[in-house]
Amino acid sequence: MMPEETETVQQxxxxxxxxxxxxxxxxxxxxxxxxxxxxLAVLSVIVxxxxxxxxxxxxxxxxxxxxxxxxxxxxxxxGTGVGNAGxxxxxxxxxxxxxxxxxxxxxxxxxxxxxxxxxxxERDRYAGMVRFxxxxxxxxxxxxxxxxxxxxxxxxxxxxxxxxxxxxTLAILMLPYILRTTDVALRKxxxxxxxxxxxxxxxxxxxxxxxxxRIALPGIVTGILLSISxxxxxxxxxxxxxxxSNYLPSALFHSPVGYLTYVVxxxxxxxxxxxxxxxxxxxxxxxxxxxxINLVARVGMRRFMKI
Amino acid sequence: xxxxxxxxxLFEKAPDSSSAxxxxxGLDMEGSYPASEVLIRISGLNAFYGQLQVLYDISLDIKRxxxxxxxxxxxxxxxxxxxTLNRMNDLVPGFSHxxxxxxxxKDIYSKDVDPILLKIRVGMVFxxxxxxxxxxxxxxxxxxxxxxxxxxxxxxxxxxxNSLKRAALWDEVKDRLQANAMSLSGGQQQRLCxxxxxxxxxxxxxxxxxxxxxxxxxxxxxEELIVELANECTVVLVTHNMQQAARVGNEVAFLYKxxxxxxxxxxxxxxxxxxxLTEEYVSGRLT
Numbered sequence: 247m248m249p250e251e252t253e254t255v256q257q258x259x260x261x262x263x264x265x266x267x268x269x270x271x272x273x274x275x276x277x278x279x280x281x282x283x284x285x286l287a288v289l290s291v292i293v294x295x296x297x298x299x300x301x302x303x304x305x306x307x308x309x310x311x312x313x314x315x316x317x318x319x320x321x322x323x324x325g326t327g328v329g330n331a332g333x334x335x336x337x338x339x340x341x342x343x344x345x346x347x348x349x350x351x352x353x354x355x356x357x358x359x360x361x362x363x364x365x366x367x368e369r370d371r372y373a374g375m376v377r378f379x380x381x382x383x384x385x386x387x388x389x390x391x392x393x394x395x396x397x398x399x400x401x402x403x404x405x406x407x408x409x410x411x412x413x414x415t416l417a418i419l420m421l422p423y424i425l426r427t428t429d430v431a432l433r434k435x436x437x438x439x440x441x442x443x444x445x446x447x448x449x450x451x452x453x454x455x456x457x458x459x460r461i462a463l464p465g466i467v468t469g470i471l472l473s474i475s476x477x478x479x480x481x482x483x484x485x486x487x488x489x490x491s492n493y494l495p496s497a498l499f500h501s502p503v504g505y506l507t508y509v510v511x512x513x514x515x516x517x518x519x520x521x522x523x524x525x526x527x528x529x530x531x532x533x534x535x536x537x538x539i540n541l542v543a544r545v546g547m548r549r550f551m552k553i
Numbered sequence: 554x555x556x557x558x559x560x561x562x563l564f565e566k567a568p569d570s571s572s573a574x575x576x577x578x579g580l581d582m583e584g585s586y587p588a589s590e591v592l593i594r595i596s597g598l599n600a601f602y603g604q605l606q607v608l609y610d611i612s613l614d615i616k617r618x619x620x621x622x623x624x625x626x627x628x629x630x631x632x633x634x635x636x637t638l639n640r641m642n643d644l645v646p647g648f649s650h651x652x653x654x655x656x657x658x659k660d661i662y663s664k665d666v667d668p669i670l671l672k673i674r675v676g677m678v679f680x681x682x683x684x685x686x687x688x689x690x691x692x693x694x695x696x697x698x699x700x701x702x703x704x705x706x707x708x709x710x711x712x713x714x715n716s717l718k719r720a721a722l723w724d725e726v727k728d729r730l731q732a733n734a735m736s737l738s739g740g741q742q743q744r745l746c747x748x749x750x751x752x753x754x755x756x757x758x759x760x761x762x763x764x765x766x767x768x769x770x771x772x773x774x775x776e777e778l779i780v781e782l783a784n785e786c787t788v789v790l791v792t793h794n795m796q797q798a799a800r801v802g803n804e805v806a807f808l809y810k811x812x813x814x815x816x817x818x819x820x821x822x823x824x825x826x827x828x829x830l831t832e833e834y835v836s837g838r839l840t
Contacts, residue, residue, distance in 0.1 A: 436683075438679065439683055439685055441679065442749075443695070445639065445641060445672060445676065445677040445679070446672065446676070446699070446749065446750070447671075447672035447673045448695075448696075448699050449699070456695065456699065457687075460687060461685075461686055
């Protein structure tokens with residue numbers, strides 16, 4: 247520090263001795279506050295993380311000790327405990343339902359997201375309505391969707407408990423997430439970039455196809471994966487629309503389908519050790535799928551963004 | 554730079570070969586008009602955003618293969634003027650205009666002109682560099698790709714290389730064409746945007762304050778580039794910087810509050826301005 251500067255500082259300080267005391271006191275209080283906040287922050291992290299890690303550990307431990315080829319290739323045998331052999335029917339059913347619902351929801355969601363972001367005007371009342379309805383839909387309890395699916399697909403359309411009824415119900419559940427993430431990701435493409443494309447003589451479709459969708463892809467894919475991992479964990483809508491079956495899925499209509507969440511829900515409450523084991527294993531598989539989807543989304547997107 | 558340009562036939566042929574395909578949309582006037590010195594003729598142009606009039610009765614001739622500078626203080630309408638030349642303002646809600654803008658004798662706002670094909674002939678570079686967040690190569694290839702301007706991948710490679718060379722960027726990026734364009738510096742990004750505009754072989758390049766967001770070094774590179782480009786095509790440059798106008802302009806238009814105050818050849822308009830306002834602006838007293 248320069249000598250003149252210290253002089254001026256001392257000059258200004260000399261007449262106010264109480265000022266330094268106030269500053270020191272204030273500083274002590276600030277540090278104390280900071281310690282309290284830091285303590286609370288760490289505490290809440292522990293409170294949140296401990297149960298999660300404990301749960302992950304429990305299911306990973308149980309799952310890894312229980313996993314076997316037999317349990318993955320044989321089907322459940324009902325609740326008698328005589329040999330709730332394996333999860334093959336539930337795994338296959340879950341895969342079938344998720345696959346089919348993605349098949350319905352992804353194209354529909356992405357296309358309507360493109361419409362909302364790119365083709366609907368700022369004051370398009372129809373688009374505003376679609377956004378509102380989809381936000382409401384995202385908040386509707388899934389059991390209500392299941393009930394509606396039961397009435398419409400199972401009874402009214404007469405498809406019975408079936409893979410198609412279940413997939414369509416789940417697709418309705420997935421739709422708002424895909425639609426909104428696509429909409430948001432596309433609207434984030436800056437105007438300067440759109441202008442650049444137009445200045446090169448690009449048509450709107452060329453711009454969307456070659457540029458906007460490419461820029462928005464990480465967001466869109468994240469939305470799709472999020473919606474899939476949400477629907478993987480759904481039970482309520484499937485109870486109403488897929489019922490449950492101890493056999494591998496054989497038909498798309500009029501044929502109840504098994505799925506993993508049902509096993510977790512029902513078999514964990516049965517007084518048989520084998521049934522409880524299957525519930526643990528099913529829970530472990532569900533968790534594994536969700537964690538994997540999230541990992542793929544994160545790692546894949548990070549790599550994609552680097553290009 | 555100049556040496557290799559002569560070797561590249563692709564661009565020497567460019568104006569003719571590209572305009573041949575455009576005859577269907579009424580843009581190709583070759584044969585029906587003698588090639589005049591004037592490429593763009595603006596006459597009696599008034600422009601409005603909603604009720605607000607921003608340009609008043611502008612009449613201006615822009616010569617072929619020269620740098621025409623439109624200068625003036627902020628908000629004088631120079632950006633609006635340049636954006637009417639390739640119909641970028643069509644996208645702005647509430648924009649309207651009257652008067653006539655001719656490219657090679659053909660009204661660019663007439664109904665049989667396709668604004669998409671017009672933009673192939675009249676390219677544009679913006680104030681803020683706006684590279685697409687994709688690879689450097691794909692940035693330059695964007696225009697040729699959407700207009701299907703090549704038959705084989707090698708042709709596209711050549712277009713990309715030539716465009717980057719014309720924009721004086723090739724040496725800096727030739728080893729990392731697949732890198733994301735956002736990793737370039739601001740000056741490089743702007744030259745990439747110029748290369749991107751050049752890749753569709755436009756006859757006119759509109760530049761809306763292309764160097765105002767750049768450091769002095771990058772600015773002088775862009776200015777050198779503008780002078781070189783004028784050998785090949787017509788450059789219309791908007792700037793509020795009159796030193797820049799003096800350095801690169803062949804002809805300079807001075808715009809003030811939406812009116813064309815003075816239009817003349819470059820040294821003359823700075824040395825002997827005919828109008829009081831021009832003199833004040835050139836001497837730095839008008840802001």
